[in-house]
Amino acid sequence: MITVVGGVYHEHCMSPRWREIYGSAGRAATALARMTAEVELHTYADEAVSTVLAQRGALENFKTVVTEASQSAGFSYVHGLSSPVIYQPLASLQAINVSAEKVVRFGMIEGDAIVHATHAVYDPQHSTKPQSFSANGSTADHLAIILNRYEAELYLGVSCQTVEELATDVAKAEGAEVVVIKMGPMGALVFDQGHITRVPAFYTERVYKIGSGDNFVAHFAYGWLEAGLSPHDAAEAASRATAYFCQNQGFASPRRLREFQPSPLVVSTRFQDGFRPKVYLAGPFFSLAQLWLVEEVRNTLLAMGLRVFSPYHDVGHGLAADVVHKDVEAIHECELMFAIGDGLDSGTVFEIGYAKALRKPVVMYTENESEENKKMMEGTDCVLCDDFVTAIYRLVWEAAAL
Structure with a gap:
C-alpha cells in the first residue's frame, strides 16, 4: 500500500482547454493506480470534489480518505507555463495526520499533512517558501525529497551553489537518504546517500506541462517504494513516464511504458x-x-x-x-x-x-x-x-x- 497525502484541486486551463479535478495528490493517486499499485489517498475536499474522488477511486481502484472542507481550492491557467490564479479557502484547515509504511506527501495550500512513515517521498510544492519535511513534526526512517533547482535554493535560503552542493546540503538539512533535483532539459540529479548520478530528460513531440511534476513524483515513488528500484533507476523510470505524460496528456500503464521508447534530449x-x-x-x-x-x-x-x-x-x-x-x-x-x-x-x-x-x-x-x-x-x-x-x-x- 502506498499512501498519498496532498491537495486535490479544481484545474482550469484556457489553452490547451482543460477543466478537471486533480491536483498533486489526485494526479499521483491515479498515476500509481494505473501502475497497478495499491493506493490510499488522503486529502481535503468539499462535497462536489468528494463525489468526483469517490467515483474516480472506484474506477481507478484506489481508496480515498477525505477531510471535509467547506470549499476546495482551484487553479486557473492561461497556458501551462503561466502563473495560475489560485482560489483557496480563507482559513487554514486542521492538519491531516497519516501514519503508514510508504507515504507520498505533497505540500498543500489549504492545510498541512503530518506524516510518520517508514519510507516517505516528499515534494514541497511551493514556489516561494518550500516547507521542510520535518518542520511540522513529520518523520520518516527513509526519506526522499524531490524538487527543482530553484526550489532547492529557496529550501536552503542560498543561491549560486552547484547543483551537487545543493543536493548534498538539502540531504544534510533534512537527514534525507535521497534528494532528486530536476534540471529541465538537463534531466535530474540524484543524490543517494552521498553517491551522485544524473538521469536524462526525454524528447516528446508535444509537451503538456500541468501536472508533469506530480507524475514524476508518483513514478519515482512507484519505482523506489514498490518496484524495488534504486533511486537512480527510479528517477530514470520517472523521467520516461513523465515524457509519456507530456506527450499524451495522460497516465501510463506498465504495458504502455514498455512500448514507449523516447530519445534522451541532447545537451551540449x-x-x-x-x-x-x-x-x-x-x-x-x-x-x-x-x-x-x-x-x-x-x-x-x-x-x-x-x-x-x-x-x-x-x-x-x-x-x-x-x-x-x-x-x-x-x-x-x-x-x-x-x-x-x-x-x-x-x-x-x-x-x-x-x-x-x-x-x-x-x-x-x-x-x-x-x-x-x-x-x-x-x-x-x-x-x-x-x-x-x-x-x-x-x-x-x-x-x-x-
Whole structure:
C-alpha cells in the first residue's frame, strides 16, 4: 500500500482547454493506480470534489480518505507555463495526520499533512517558501525529497551553489537518504546517500506541462517504494513516464511504458557548463494581442534562463532606416530564433528567411495558418508548433543542444 497525502484541486486551463479535478495528490493517486499499485489517498475536499474522488477511486481502484472542507481550492491557467490564479479557502484547515509504511506527501495550500512513515517521498510544492519535511513534526526512517533547482535554493535560503552542493546540503538539512533535483532539459540529479548520478530528460513531440511534476513524483515513488528500484533507476523510470505524460496528456500503464521508447534530449557540454544562447524573438507588435504574446514569450524564455533579443523591447518602433539594420545585426548575433507566425506578418517572415539563410535554428509558433502558408518554413526545417508550451520547450531543447 502506498499512501498519498496532498491537495486535490479544481484545474482550469484556457489553452490547451482543460477543466478537471486533480491536483498533486489526485494526479499521483491515479498515476500509481494505473501502475497497478495499491493506493490510499488522503486529502481535503468539499462535497462536489468528494463525489468526483469517490467515483474516480472506484474506477481507478484506489481508496480515498477525505477531510471535509467547506470549499476546495482551484487553479486557473492561461497556458501551462503561466502563473495560475489560485482560489483557496480563507482559513487554514486542521492538519491531516497519516501514519503508514510508504507515504507520498505533497505540500498543500489549504492545510498541512503530518506524516510518520517508514519510507516517505516528499515534494514541497511551493514556489516561494518550500516547507521542510520535518518542520511540522513529520518523520520518516527513509526519506526522499524531490524538487527543482530553484526550489532547492529557496529550501536552503542560498543561491549560486552547484547543483551537487545543493543536493548534498538539502540531504544534510533534512537527514534525507535521497534528494532528486530536476534540471529541465538537463534531466535530474540524484543524490543517494552521498553517491551522485544524473538521469536524462526525454524528447516528446508535444509537451503538456500541468501536472508533469506530480507524475514524476508518483513514478519515482512507484519505482523506489514498490518496484524495488534504486533511486537512480527510479528517477530514470520517472523521467520516461513523465515524457509519456507530456506527450499524451495522460497516465501510463506498465504495458504502455514498455512500448514507449523516447530519445534522451541532447545537451551540449557548454550548455551544461552554464552557457545560455541568445534568442531572437520575431513577431508582430502592432496590437494589444500581439504585444501581449510578445511579452509572454519573452518573459517565459527569460524565466527558462535564456537570453532574449526582442525588436519591440530592444529597438522599438521607427523608420526603416532607424530600426532594420539593428534587427538584422541582432539576427546575426543571436544563436536561434523564436517566431510568432500567426498573421504571416511580412517583417516576421523576412526575419525567418534571413535566419534560415544564416543556418540558424528557428522554432515557429503558429495555430491558425494553413499548411500551404507554412510550406516554406516546413521545407527549410523550421520547427513548427501549434501549441504555445510545446513551442517554448522545443526552443529550449534546441538551445540546449547548441
